[in-house]
Amino acid sequence: MTGGAGWLxxxxxxxxxxxxxxxxxxxxHGYAALGLGDDTAKRMGRLSLNPLRHVDQVGTILLxxxxxxxxxxxxxRVEFMFGWAKPVPVDVTHMRRPLQGMMLVAAAGPAMNFFLAWLAGLLVHPVESGGAFLSPDSLGILYRFLGLCILANLVLGLFNLLPIPPLDxxxxxxGLLPRSLALPYMRLERWGILIVLFGVFLLPRLVDGFDPVGWAxxxxxxxxxxxxxxxSGNGSGG
Known part of the structure; x- marks a missing residue:
């Protein structure tokens, strides 16, 4: 996949x-919030499986x-992906226990990614079973797609578990901290993305040998x- 349109x-x-x-x-995130009593995402048309409703120009397209x-x-080939979507709007004041509700809503995103990664692993089995009916090229593309599904979901889910607001x-x-600590901690949210971008992309260029993405x-x-x-029953993966 290195020449012509082979990488398409x-x-x-x-x-x-x-x-x-x-x-x-x-x-x-949106469905978890709805289940906990907040219908903000639903009212704003963001409770949707339409990818276009979640597009952020920089985080979803450009980067x-x-x-x-x-x-x-x-x-x-693709070895690493990074990006973000437009956050689903959530109003925790509609929930009985706002901090705990926020914690559950936040956890729903990575939990979904880990489930999807596992599901992609399970789908390897029917692909193997039907391999005799597919061309080698088609079979290779399907395997690569499932591998990229596992990778994309793991990177997104694990990255979002970094304990930096506004990440999940x-x-x-x-949600786990006492209220007296949680509220000041959440004030970091306005600087969170800058902190992440600095640590992931800029700092490795400034400090020799510091490469958190490569380490991860x-x-x-x-x-x-x-x-x-x-x-998912596919051995240890090597």
Missing amino acids: PELLTAIIASVLAITLHEAA PGFLLLVQLLTIG GGRILA LRNVVAFAFNLVLLL
């Missing part, structure tokens, strides 16, 4: 896998598109990928 199937499968992961992550093209043009991990931690890919995501394969 890789591009398409990576886009579809990423869109599914992001869309269902956001939808999970992932840049990462896709750079990887495909340099190494011919920050809101989960706020080599350790946390790789371990989680193999765990998903194991739990």
